[in-house]
Amino acid sequence: MNLTKWTSQERGRASQLARMLSVSSTTVAxxxxxxxxxxxxxxxxxxRATVRAVTCEELRPDVDxxxxxxxxxIDQAKSKSGADIFGAPPTGHRQEVSDAA
Known part of the structure; x- marks a missing residue:
């Protein structure tokens, strides 16, 4: 669905969206x-405001x-694990090395 259709489905939606995004009603218009x-x-x-009724892909199809x-x-997974995508520990951590063979 596009933004025009979504806002026209219910009176006041454009104003509500403007408030949710902290922009003017003129900007949304x-x-x-x-x-x-x-x-x-x-x-x-x-x-998010339209609960995925209007997606980023519909709003700006020119963006990948x-x-x-x-x-x-990937960024979210990295921040949860504390490691980079290759499994390296986060910077600032000492890695223990054993001399035992």
Whole structure:
């Protein structure tokens, strides 16, 4: 679904979206009318606000969202494990080395 259709389904949705995103109603109206493009950095917040009824891919098909979502998943996994994708310990940690053979 596109943003125009989503906002037209219920009175006040555009204003509600503007409040949720901390932008003016005019800004949202400009996005809906196509007068101004939606900044890519706003797309994830719009997707969350619409509970995925309007996706980043629909808002900005020119952005490689598949790649960005993939790198976000890798970054999230790295931060949870404390290691990089190759299994190296986080920086600042000493690695114990044994002389035993």
């Amino acid at each position: 400009n996005w809906i009318s196509g007068k101004k493009p939606i900044p890519p950095e706003r797309c994830p917040a719009i997707e 969202w598949e790649y960005l979502r993939g790198t976000a998943a």
